[in-house]
Structure formats: C-alpha cells, structure tokens
Amino acid sequence: MxxxxxxxxxxxxxxxxxxxxxxxxxxxxxxxxxxxxxxxxxxxxxxxxxxxxxxxxxxxxxxxxxxxxxxxxxxxxxxxxxxxxxxxxxxxxxxxxxxxxxxxxxxxxxxxxxxxxxxxxxxxxxxxxxxxIYNDADLLASYDRTLDEIEKKIFAGHTDNVLMKIAEMRNQLRDLKIHYLELMDVCQEFEENENEFFMASNERYFHLVNQRIQRLYERVTSLVEFTIQLREFCQSKTDEKQNSNLAYLTVISSIFMPLTLIVGWYGMNFKYMPELDEKWAYPVTGIICILIVVVCITFFKKKKLL
Incomplete structure (x- = not known):
C-alpha cells in the first residue's frame, strides 16, 4: 500500500x-x-x-x-x-x-x-x-493522417484491403468515443458535487478537464464520420472498377460478335457456296475480319469505351 x-x-x-x-x-x-x-x-x-x-x-x-x-x-x-x-x-x-x-x-x-x-x-x-488523456491529441492527429493517406490511395484506385483497414480504425475510434463519454460522465458527477466534498471555488478544475475531453470527443466523432465517408467512397470506387471491367469485357465481346457470325456462317458446310472454290475467298474473308475489328475499335474509342 x-x-x-x-x-x-x-x-x-x-x-x-x-x-x-x-x-x-x-x-x-x-x-x-x-x-x-x-x-x-x-x-x-x-x-x-x-x-x-x-x-x-x-x-x-x-x-x-x-x-x-x-x-x-x-x-x-x-x-x-x-x-x-x-x-x-x-x-x-x-x-x-x-x-x-x-x-x-x-x-x-x-x-x-x-x-x-x-x-x-x-x-x-x-x-x-x-x-x-495526456497524448490523445497526438493520437487523434495520427489517425487523421492515416485516414488522409487511405483517401489518397482510394483516389489512386488502390482499394485492396482498404475496407478492412477502415473498419479496424472505425472500431478503434468508436471505443475511444465511448471512453470519452464515460470520462465526461465522471467529470460531471464530480462537478455536481452532490455530497459537497469539494470546495465550490475548485469545481472549475472539473469543468476545465471536462471541456478538454469534450473537444477530444468532438474530434473523434468527426473522425468516425470520416471513416464512414471513406468506406462509402471506397465502395463506390470498387463498384466503378467492376463496372469498368464489365464494360471492357462487353466491348471485347461486341468486337468478336461479327467474327463469330462469319465463323458460324462458313461452318455450316453447305454444298453450294460458290466462293469456297475461289482462290481469293480466304484472303478476302481475312481482310474483312480485320476491317471489322479495326472499325469496331475505332468506333468504341470515339465513344470512349476503350
């Protein structure tokens, strides 16, 4: 003791x-x-x-x-x-x-x-x-800097494992928020001085520390809201990336659809297809396929789909 x-x-x-x-x-x-x-x-x-x-x-x-x-x-x-x-x-x-x-x-x-x-x-x-709460202002500043770095990564398109990191930080900030609420309740109990254990002139000490905890609480609340915004932003970027990939695959499929039609057409093996007996039939068909691909690529680039 x-x-x-x-x-x-x-x-x-x-x-x-x-x-x-x-x-x-x-x-x-x-x-x-x-x-x-x-x-x-x-x-x-x-x-x-x-x-x-x-x-x-x-x-x-x-x-x-x-x-x-x-x-x-x-x-x-x-x-x-x-x-x-x-x-x-x-x-x-x-x-x-x-x-x-x-x-x-x-x-x-x-x-x-x-x-x-x-x-x-x-x-x-x-x-x-x-x-x-001695070093908590510096602690919250470090959280702020980390969240800013995460935001920059999301803007750059690096969203791998970001949602997990945001969720982890949000849980930590939520625990801090609860901790500050509890400390403020303790300060208020002291400041009310129901049993008159404290001198009235000294109650200001509890008011001062309560104000400091209140500022930390407000700051951690804004950081929690920031994590929510980052989570939504990251999700939107992930959806945007997925939509872009789907659009790219759709464009590729559209380019090869005419070629698939040509392959299917000449794969029917009809007896009376006069161009099959011509020497120029194969190279002309190849040139047509190349032209179709070039035209499709040019069209999709003008539409900014490629």
Whole structure:
C-alpha cells in the first residue's frame, strides 16, 4: 500500500491512522488490502462497483463517498485495455484499488512532474484525469493522417484491403468515443458535487478537464464520420472498377460478335457456296475480319469505351 500527502508535490508518507487527518491524501492499494483495511476508512459502504465486470469507466454518488471505476484503453493496442482500477473518495482523500499497477503509474507521473499551485484533492483529480488523456491529441492527429493517406490511395484506385483497414480504425475510434463519454460522465458527477466534498471555488478544475475531453470527443466523432465517408467512397470506387471491367469485357465481346457470325456462317458446310472454290475467298474473308475489328475499335474509342 502506498500513501501520499497532497501538498505542492505528492509527498509519500507512512500513516498509522487514516482518521482525523489535517491534510488530504491519496492511497493506492490492492483489492486484498482493501478487504483487510476497509474499516479503517469512513467510506465505501456501498462500494460494490469493483466486482462488476465490463462496467467501464463510471462514478456513483453514495451517502458517504463517491465510488467508481476507471477502465483505461491501451492507446498503442486498441481495443485492448491498459488496465482497470476502482476508486473511492470523500472530502478527506481518495483511495485507488488497483491490482494491475496502472493507477500507481499515473500517480508516479504526477508526483515526478507536477507541482500543485493550489494543493487540494480537486487539483489532484484534475491532474489525474489529464494524465489519462495526456497524448490523445497526438493520437487523434495520427489517425487523421492515416485516414488522409487511405483517401489518397482510394483516389489512386488502390482499394485492396482498404475496407478492412477502415473498419479496424472505425472500431478503434468508436471505443475511444465511448471512453470519452464515460470520462465526461465522471467529470460531471464530480462537478455536481452532490455530497459537497469539494470546495465550490475548485469545481472549475472539473469543468476545465471536462471541456478538454469534450473537444477530444468532438474530434473523434468527426473522425468516425470520416471513416464512414471513406468506406462509402471506397465502395463506390470498387463498384466503378467492376463496372469498368464489365464494360471492357462487353466491348471485347461486341468486337468478336461479327467474327463469330462469319465463323458460324462458313461452318455450316453447305454444298453450294460458290466462293469456297475461289482462290481469293480466304484472303478476302481475312481482310474483312480485320476491317471489322479495326472499325469496331475505332468506333468504341470515339465513344470512349476503350
């Protein structure tokens, strides 16, 4: 179990008691440690959210605490999750129950890089939520560039395996969109401050981070719409290519239809076909076939069918 005092920097401390403290704290522990020591804290009486699988990121207001769960996507390997952990907080501090170590990693980054101008629980939560979405603007920019490259390939007629790539990116963006919605719900729960755990003057922190998540949500929504447009564009290009191939085959068939007629005509083996006994019959027939092919090709090129 790791304990921190919220001051200008998150200060690691050792605590023997967790009641009647004159400062706010952050604690990270495992689920087994929570089961053993939950009675040390005046919170979490209704904390059953940890056992709910697949519930996603959420927060619930209880009589004496706000409890919830963070389900963080692995930005490098979506739709896999980087980890899940629960939390419980009141006006005295926040406890993270984490068996995977992700909450501890986020807190370490805050502790090593952040100096709190206004040390308080609200500011810590602001920094914590900021760490979750820290590089997401760059991530969405990379998605934007990839989709632009896909669009260029489609314009160039390279549609092989493109639909599969678009579908994969759309699924990843959809997961991010859901993730941002859940984070916004958590921010709104904090901002409403139903239990009055937070100072009114500090509620602006939740509003600020909620606005940033909202902008990311709007951006990922536009990218999802872009993938839908690309999918339709790719499908239309594929249909156009197929129609072009069919038109080409139709033209080729049209060119050879007169030749097929000539072959069929002279394949009837009638006894009285006077030109069969003439020396000029074969070369003349060949010349006629060549002329038919040339005329047909010239005609279809003028009609821009070849």
């Amino acid at each position: 790791r304990c921190y005092k919220i001051s200008e920097k998150l200060e690691p401390i050792e605590l023997k008691t967790y009641k009647n403290l004159d400062f706010q704290y952050v604690i990270v522990m495992t689920s087994d440690e929570w089961k053993d020591r939950s009675t040390d804290f005046d919170m979490g009486i209704e904390w059953d959210i940890y056992s709910r699988s697949g519930s996603g990121t959420r927060a619930e207001v209880n009589y004496d605490s706000i409890t919830g769960k963070f389900s963080i996507l692995d930005r490098q390997n979506m739709p896999e999750k980087a980890g899940e952990f629960s939390f419980s907080l009141d006006e005295k501090g926040i406890i993270f129950v984490d068996d995977q170590g992700l909450a501890g990693e986020i807190i370490d980054r805050i502790s090593s890089s952040k100096k709190l101008f206004n040390p308080c629980l609200e500011r810590f939560l602001y920094d914590f939520l900021e760490q979750i």
